[in-house]
Structure formats: C-alpha cells, structure tokens
Amino acid sequence: MMVRFPRPAVLGGLCALGLSVQSLPPPASGARSGTVPVVPVVQGRYLIGCGGCHGVQGRSGQRVVPDLAGQVGYFLCTPEGREYLVRLPNVAFANLSSQDLADMVNFVVFTFGHDSLPAGTKPYTAAEIARLRADPLRMADLHLYRDHVVRGVVRTCPRARALHDYDTAQAGRESGRDAP
Amino acid sequence: MVGWSMNTAWRAAFSAMLMLSAGAAHADTPVLQAEQSDVATLPPVAPHWFLPATADTAYTIYDGDAGRILGTVPASILGNIVLSPDRRIFYVADTIWSRVDHGTRQDLLQEYDARTLKLLREIDLPPRALAVYKKQDFDVSPDGRWGYVFDMSPATSVTVIDLAHGSVARTVDIPGCALVFPWKAGGFSSLCGDGSLTNVGYAGGTEVKVTHTKPFFDANNDPIFEQGMVDRATGRALFISYSGKVYATTLGQDPVVGTPWSIQQAAGQPVAGTGVQDIAWRPGGAQPFAWNRASGHLFVLMHVGTYWTHKTAGTEVWEIDPAAHVLVRRIDLPEPARGIAVSPDAAPLLYSTAENGKVATIDVRTGTVRRTIEAQAGPMALVPDM
Numbered sequence: 001m002m003v004r005f006p007r008p009a010v011l012g013g014l015c016a017l018g019l020s021v022q023s024l025p026p027p028a029s030g031a032r033s034g035t036v037p038v039v040p041v042v043q044g045r046y047l048i049g050c051g052g053c054h055g056v057q058g059r060s061g062q063r064v065v066p067d068l069a070g071q072v073g074y075f076l077c078t079p080e081g082r083e084y085l086v087r088l089p090n091v092a093f094a095n096l097s098s099q100d101l102a103d104m105v106n107f108v109v110f111t112f113g114h115d116s117l118p119a120g121t122k123p124y125t126a127a128e129i130a131r132l133r134a135d136p137l138r139m140a141d142l143h144l145y146r147d148h149v150v151r152g153v154v155r156t157c158p159r160a161r162a163l164h165d166y167d168t169a170q171a172g173r174e175s176g177r178d179a180p
Numbered sequence: 181m182v183g184w185s186m187n188t189a190w191r192a193a194f195s196a197m198l199m200l201s202a203g204a205a206h207a208d209t210p211v212l213q214a215e216q217s218d219v220a221t222l223p224p225v226a227p228h229w230f231l232p233a234t235a236d237t238a239y240t241i242y243d244g245d246a247g248r249i250l251g252t253v254p255a256s257i258l259g260n261i262v263l264s265p266d267r268r269i270f271y272v273a274d275t276i277w278s279r280v281d282h283g284t285r286q287d288l289l290q291e292y293d294a295r296t297l298k299l300l301r302e303i304d305l306p307p308r309a310l311a312v313y314k315k316q317d318f319d320v321s322p323d324g325r326w327g328y329v330f331d332m333s334p335a336t337s338v339t340v341i342d343l344a345h346g347s348v349a350r351t352v353d354i355p356g357c358a359l360v361f362p363w364k365a366g367g368f369s370s371l372c373g374d375g376s377l378t379n380v381g382y383a384g385g386t387e388v389k390v391t392h393t394k395p396f397f398d399a400n401n402d403p404i405f406e407q408g409m410v411d412r413a414t415g416r417a418l419f420i421s422y423s424g425k426v427y428a429t430t431l432g433q434d435p436v437v438g439t440p441w442s443i444q445q446a447a448g449q450p451v452a453g454t455g456v457q458d459i460a461w462r463p464g465g466a467q468p469f470a471w472n473r474a475s476g477h478l479f480v481l482m483h484v485g486t487y488w489t490h491k492t493a494g495t496e497v498w499e500i501d502p503a504a505h506v507l508v509r510r511i512d513l514p515e516p517a518r519g520i521a522v523s524p525d526a527a528p529l530l531y532s533t534a535e536n537g538k539v540a541t542i543d544v545r546t547g548t549v550r551r552t553i554e555a556q557a558g559p560m561a562l563v564p565d566m
Contacts, residue, residue: 002222055333063334064333089356093373095400138378139390142353173333174351 042107049094050108057166058112062162063169073113074153076121080155083132084146086108086124087094092133099126116159143170184475194303203554207326215408222250222295225267225564227525230540232557233259233313239272239562240555244529244541251297260318261562262327265412266293271343273318273329275308282545288325289341305329305339305347314406315467315560316359326382328360328368338368341384352380359406363431364415371406371419376397381433389433396437397421402454405463406489409471409478409522411566418471418502422490423452426478428502443480447507454487464492466559467519470553471566472544474526479501479544480534481520491520493535499544510549520557524566533557 006032020021037049047056054060058068066072075081086092086105106123121165147167228244236257243252255261259274270292278284282289287305290482293300308331315328320343327341331351336358340347357372365390368380382388397404397419404427408419420443428438442451444461452460461482463469468481468490478501481494493516499508517532522544529550530542537556541551 140352142355
C-alpha cells in the first residue's frame, strides 16, 4: 500500500506537465523537437546579441531603449535610415558573418518591424551589410545624429513620429530635466 | 549521575567566583570613566592603506600594516571610488534611489575630504542607466581637473565632470566602446567591440577630438579583460587577454600598442590557447590584475583551467616584470582569490580577497601572509596612486 500510493500522483504530475507544454504558444517557426520549444537560429542570435536590452519580442519601453516592435521598419523609409540600423556599432561589430548578420537584421526588420515597414522594402543582402558594417558610426554625439536621421525618416513617413519619443527622453535625461 | 555532579561542581565554582568579585568591589570601587567624544582627523593617506568595497555599503579604509580599520567612506553597491592624484579627496560616483530599491533615481559624484572624511560636495550627474562597481567605470585625470564617469544606458557614453567647478562639462558618446582609461594628460581612451581603442581628447569647452586605433585584439576569440590597468602618472596601460597576452599601450590621441606577449611564456610555461579543452595556467577573477608603481611589476591572479574560465578565482599570484617579460616570483595564496590589489611602494603589500570576503595581506618580497582580515570584502579594492 505505502509503496503503490505515490504512483497516481507522479502520473498526475506528468499529465499536468504535458498539458502546460501543449498550452504554450508555438514558436515563431513552428519548429518542434519533442515537447521542447526550439528557438530558430536567427531568433536565437537576436536574443543573445540584442534581446537583453531590446526585449524578447522587441518591446523595451521606448524611453531608455528604442522599441523595435512596430517601429524599426520606419528607418527603411530613407536610405540614410536603412544604413543607420547596420552602422550602429553594436550591430556592425556583431560576431556574425555578413550573411548571418543580414539574416538577423532582416528577421528584426520584417518580423518585429512588420507594420512599420514601407511597402516593397527589399531585404538587406550580405554584400550591403558588409559595406555598411565597414563604416560604423563612431561620432561623439551619436544621439544628435539619430535625431537627424529620424527627422529625415519622419519627413518621408509621417507615421514614424513616435521614433522621436526616444530622442526626447534621452535629451531630457542628458539635461537633468527628466529621470529615467 | 555524572551530569549531576559536574553541574554541581560548576555551580560551586561560579558561586565562589561571584563572592570573590563582590569582595574585591568592597575593597576598591572602580570609577567609571566618562567617554569624551571628539572628531578625529586621519593622518595623510599612506602607501599601505587599502580600501576594499565592504558589505555592499562602503569602502572601508584599512591600515594594511596594522590590519586596523581607520575609517569608512559610504558607497552603495554601485558606487565606484577614486582617490584624487594629490591624495586629498576621495571621489565616489554612485547611483541611489529615493526608496532604496525603487523611487526617484539619483546619480551623483561625491567628494570626501581624505583627512576628515567630511562630505565636501555632491555633483548631480546625468543618469547612467546601468552602472556596476568596477574600477574602470570611473577615473580622474592625472592633473585632478576632470572626472570621467562611464555610462551605459545601454548606449555607451562618458560624462566628463569639471572637478574645479563642480559641474558636468559634457557627455561624450562612445558608440560601441566602453570603460575609461585616462591618458597622462588631455583625455581618455575606451575599449571597443571591434578590438580597437577609441580616444577622446578633451581640454574643456564643448569640443572633443575622437580618434580610433586599428583593431589590435580579437574581441570575439581572445578578448581582453575589462580590468586593464593604467598608470595615470605615465599614461601607460597594460591590457591583458583571456589567454594571457599582454598588450602594453601608451595611451593618448594616437595610442602606441606594443607587440603582445604571453604571461605564461614569460613564466616558462606553455602559451595558453583558446580551445575548450586547452588546460593551462590562466588569468582570472573579478579584479585579476594589480600594478606596483615602484617596481613597475605586474601582478596577475592565476588559476589552472580551460579557455573561458576568466572569472575563476586564482590560486596563485604571478609577479611579472612587464619590461623584461620575465616572471619575478609566484606567490601561493592561502585560499583562492577573486581580486587583488598591490600597494604602490617599494616594500609592497599584496591584498588578496577570497570568495568568502576575507582579505589576506601578503608581504610580496617573502610571499608570507602577514594577516587575514574578516573584511566582508568584494573583489575590488582601492590602493593609493594606481
């Protein structure tokens, strides 16, 4: 009696585990290995290199770290904005080949930035990435340059106005007017 | 029965003791001395002072010779400390919240008089959204004029503080780069993610001059430690890679980076590789390096491990002559250490902080442990001048 008693409890536990795994939303690619969700390689590279600050789903609160979800695509409204995304040093210096970096940037832009992307946007190619990352942005007033790029973007795509929220918050912090 | 008789004996002895002391009190009533409170002044900062970060609440000033606490400089778990080059002021760059762990965030630079520990001034800083306590997060120019505070918001920048006027002079973005290594005069350098240095020349006003070296180390396959050492008096720096390669560098607007050499080779050991199964002596810890100004010798916390064990506590300290690329001596530690510091003088003390917060003070010339202090210390400690 004493030995057999725990068995139903163990089975119940396994059932609960099985149910909870099935109730998880499927991963973006739908890839599965047994019951363990598999993160596709490209998404994994995003999580390791960018997701810590920009958020697992590209949502980071905008004021301290720019949101990618619903926003990042706006940058592709202008050639300067398109170049800006890759010339940011933390993108340009990524420990990835230009082809792998192109795949990751395209994942970010097309998946997270989907609603903000101008119609007919072409994906980045490895050759384009190689050219842009060779010329990283290294100015002592990078935030001022971002502000300039965003102004150009908003002139072309007025819907992109919210991109300025980050610049405004950053300038406020810098001048001591605003706590983060 | 045995327990009973022992208890009885103990009670008897105790009663006898009480009677004895009562008798003594009758004979000569002691006069209770009233304590006189005063304000003490410390002697000038001495070479054998060291200030470990203690109990996440302060930097505690120790006299390393006597093993005695001299005073306390308050600092939060995020606070970084620098002693001014003239040894007259302790600067603490800190981040605090109005309700301790939440509320209004305040970033500030505090100035304490090194003799009285009186808080002289507080300078408000722009928010540094992410801050940790690390020597290389904060420094002061050798002439004492400028403070350099590294910010990671997570965009990286350096706030330059005019210490003469007690105000922020300007913030310099250092995209893709991090930390602060001051030059002998006129600016600072930072380490970059592409294996280069960015060099920021600043002499007041709004103008900065920014240059970059060519990449000289492999940031992906053999990165250099964040905890590189710089001697402010000369502007010379020693950057050391995870595999133990030393890049001696003279910092400035156009830094000169020397040909890298191997710590292990200097010690007559095999050069450490970067393979996952490559067992070798390797530098490691949270503050694995110290530099003695009098001899110019480099001290490195070493352990045996594979590549990517760069945070492992060290079991030995190797004293290396970086000019001649030779090992001077190996010092066995009483227990594995996460951080080291070395006094700047010609009769140096080595401070080795174990994972349990104990600090061993070791006479470098003999390798003998003078004493062990229960300091509740973190791995980073300040010593004068370096």
